[in-house]
Amino acid sequence: MEHNFSPTTYYSTIGSHEPALNVSSGDTVVTATIDAGGWHANGEFIGPRGNPQTGPIYVEGAEPGDTLKVKFEKIWPNRPHGFCSRRIAPHVLEPGDPNMVDLSERLTFRLDFENSTATVEGGPSSLSDLTVPIQPMLGCFGVAPARGQAISTATSGPYGGNMDYKGFAPGVTAYLPVFVEGALFHLGDGHAWQADGEILGTGIEISMDVTLTLEVIKGKEIGWPRGENDDYIFTAGNARPLDQATQHASSEMLRWLQTDYGLDSEEANFLLGMHVEYDVGNIFDPAFTMVCKLPKSVLPK
Amino acid sequence: MEHNFSPTTYYSTIGSHEPALNVSSGDTVVTATIDAGGWHANGEFIGPRGNPQTGPIYVEGAEPGDTLKVKFEKIWPNRPHGFCSRRIAPHVLEPGDPNMVDLSERLTFRLDFENSTATVEGGPSSLSDLTVPIQPMLGCFGVAPARGQAISTATSGPYGGNMDYKGFAPGVTAYLPVFVEGALFHLGDGHAWQADGEILGTGIEISMDVTLTLEVIKGKEIGWPRGENDDYIFTAGNARPLDQATQHASSEMLRWLQTDYGLDSEEANFLLGMHVEYDVGNIFDPAFTMVCKLPKSVLPK
């Protein structure tokens, strides 16, 4: 079944909020997200600042210990302008680096849908018309965390959250551990473009049209967000420092290789060690994100 | 001028050792490295274990405050077998992860030069013939560090060292800060293949034929190793935790953008924030390596 869902409330935490929509496992949801600053596709300010979330979506049958599978069929900007910060976060630079700039005003990017590009308006002088391709992604999505928590959309954890990983793009399938009945899926923080690490604290922040399909995998327990696309399977660890995020992602991949690919611990160690690729998600937020990837081509059949 | 240099001594530290070869700026050196375990191309054990280094090579005219440019024209295995560890380092996994395995025996890989592949002999059961392409790189190279230090080839720092970054491959040009007269360039630790992070503690460890050209850039002062290939410029930060390695790499790139590409601090922040890509070098050793990259296509002309 397909649901057309026009959200009217937006949360700045991911938590056990009143469901905004109820769906069955396998249903598709056609919806939209407002931008990280609370601005709607139509240009109105309607949500709280700081990655306001569409949802939560209650998925029938989801229970703690299950996994929620989320196929992102579509993520595409639904308006022709986004905003972007212009200074790298101090903690990404050497302590006391004189190149820490203090520039709080944001830049506007105009989208050219015909050419699939975004161009800054009035960037710093020699970059006054910096242009990038539109490569849409969702920076923040997740399920309600354990213990009745409601956690700021500024950060992330085992439940997902503000991972800002550019691999969460159209066509990807994400997997999330379910901690509460109905899973309570949230989504928001669309970016028309983002580099690694989101070190500016933003990508090109924009409202999005999103189509996704939600499915409950009963009795499958995972520890951290996972994903797959045509070429890779991957896991995301969310913690500080980046070393700890790396530990979660790597251990989660070892578990995955054993439960789903028939490897034993020794084989999983060897295969991962021989083929791992790491991608850096968010290194701006309270929790950093490290992604541990394996090419599908090297996985056992 | 081209030097054919057959090393006879190998150091397990990078430091102010007696030069093994003197060259002029711009000279090319055709030489070889033994493997990380001290084994020569001919199968003999001749060097100390732990990334024994060929060199040091004294480059005439190099002084503290200069930069040494190293063009790696050739890095290619000079024997048909290498060795590899089989277990992921405990610190790369979650504390107490039951998938930490304790397997110290190493695996042998056989190289097929015709097909440019390497195949394991007797890998763990379902991976008994795991095969990878030959993608050679140097895991450890650098110049003598400051203050007369001699630092173990197990680790790395501003002078280079054991970075285990697979981007240090044939065709790349590396740049290193010079701390002592003559720079004193060392090289070793060739890998026929390595995944990100060197999380096994090894790649496919093998002896190599190496051809490189050394050039002094007078009066150019840099803070951390840099590199460039056809598509990217990059900087390497070496420290623990990975967060600090990231700071060094990112700050170094901001400096580079200003001194060589005519950007001011504000422009450098914005350009790097919009286009940065991070690659994970070594996360096995005492110091971890994070690489900060920018595509050449986005650099100002």
Add this chain to the structure above:
Amino acid sequence: MEHNFSPTTYYSTIGSHEPALNVSSGDTVVTATIDAGGWHANGEFIGPRGNPQTGPIYVEGAEPGDTLKVKFEKIWPNRPHGFCSRRIAPHVLEPGDPNMVDLSERLTFRLDFENSTATVEGGPSSLSDLTVPIQPMLGCFGVAPARGQAISTATSGPYGGNMDYKGFAPGVTAYLPVFVEGALFHLGDGHAWQADGEILGTGIEISMDVTLTLEVIKGKEIGWPRGENDDYIFTAGNARPLDQATQHASSEMLRWLQTDYGLDSEEANFLLGMHVEYDVGNIFDPAFTMVCKLPKSVLPK
């Protein structure tokens, strides 16, 4: 005014829950906490596991940007037995340390109120009757965090939380930043004894009688929990890694020295650098706690 408050609900998050008690600024509250496992003074299991909190207490007049002053007049065990874990957390030890033990059963301590001691029952052989003095403290207390969050009592942040600092003992005054109307003060997780770091994951966990006085300091904005006792003023930073916790605590102390002790930035740097003492709070939980202390004797009059 004094309130006798017998809690009936306990939260395992610190958040914007329905107030369980309303008080005026300056009021004293005589209340009790159940233990970290949910066990009441009377031996009944009545709360959720994991540092269930008494409260929240709404303090009239408290608004975001104010500070809540909490004087702990009394913290004392209200039953004669507590429990304790027996194994050091894996992440406190070297990765792969063979001394990581896997012992999940807990030990019981019997309290001797006459001698103010606690003695283990059946500790590991040669420590079968290990005895410590009763030195009560509260491991976890805080105010509702910003953005409507409800955060697990397993962790900590600017709002306080599970800091497990043994300096939060009877006689201490704590200061907390107010993020929501009424501040919403929570308390729990009493320990009859705890070493530095809470590296077992517990102290001697016990229910407590607590008397405290709550006061709103209008218009005083602070960034992190603070405290003072007869001899010291101190600040608590809560984050991972411990280095970051140290940064928050140190920067908060610099701010305090300027706003309340008439020092300028230069003087504050020098005084803190000459006299700082650091205490390690929790290094078990998701966020670690570092405490930055200055002796009152060195403060300007």
Add this chain to the structure above:
Amino acid sequence: MEHNFSPTTYYSTIGSHEPALNVSSGDTVVTATIDAGGWHANGEFIGPRGNPQTGPIYVEGAEPGDTLKVKFEKIWPNRPHGFCSRRIAPHVLEPGDPNMVDLSERLTFRLDFENSTATVEGGPSSLSDLTVPIQPMLGCFGVAPARGQAISTATSGPYGGNMDYKGFAPGVTAYLPVFVEGALFHLGDGHAWQADGEILGTGIEISMDVTLTLEVIKGKEIGWPRGENDDYIFTAGNARPLDQATQHASSEMLRWLQTDYGLDSEEANFLLGMHVEYDVGNIFDPAFTMVCKLPKSVLPK
């Protein structure tokens, strides 16, 4: 036997340098150290900057796998003035903290030996005559590290080095792992006073008279520096981040409790968890120092 040793060379690395003195196990050495900046007791500049070291002292019979026991009988300033920095290191404060000051000029402290105090000359205004007690300590000492390394006295490791722990004071006994024949003991970097963490980058830097007794403990292998005084035994872990330093110190203490105090792994976990105290050594240098302490009063007889 007692040696009066007047050093004439000073090293800014700890390494396998030519011995400056040979002693037998059990001998006492009466010597002196110059200050961290290279200034002698007599006011002359005679050494390299950056913690120049007296030594190395070769101890007959010491071999890799042994332990060197160093009893510091005397550490006392041998001149009436020392110097001190005045700004907290940027990395000790929150990234971008506006209270990072940029003050490179150093302050002079005058020592009053009659009253055992040190008073600053011209401190920042309200602290113009800040006075502290003389509490002497050695900031940097150690033995030659493994693999023929020579490591900057700016940092530290398993071999000791620049730990800046105020517990390394007169009367303490330190234990160091021996990596090379003769151990090659170095010492320097005396402080007349230092707070925790050496967050200014200096204590009160001064030249010292030092008397110490060196003894080889054959066949005793330890992993990290250890110490004991009247009240405590302690271990020092040297690494970044502070979390890793904590791991080394804690694991080393677990090992000590088993080899020397007859505890098994389970007992050692419990005893350490119940009684550990952590002290923060250097958090200024490339490697940080965390000290893990246990009161002697709780150790098994």
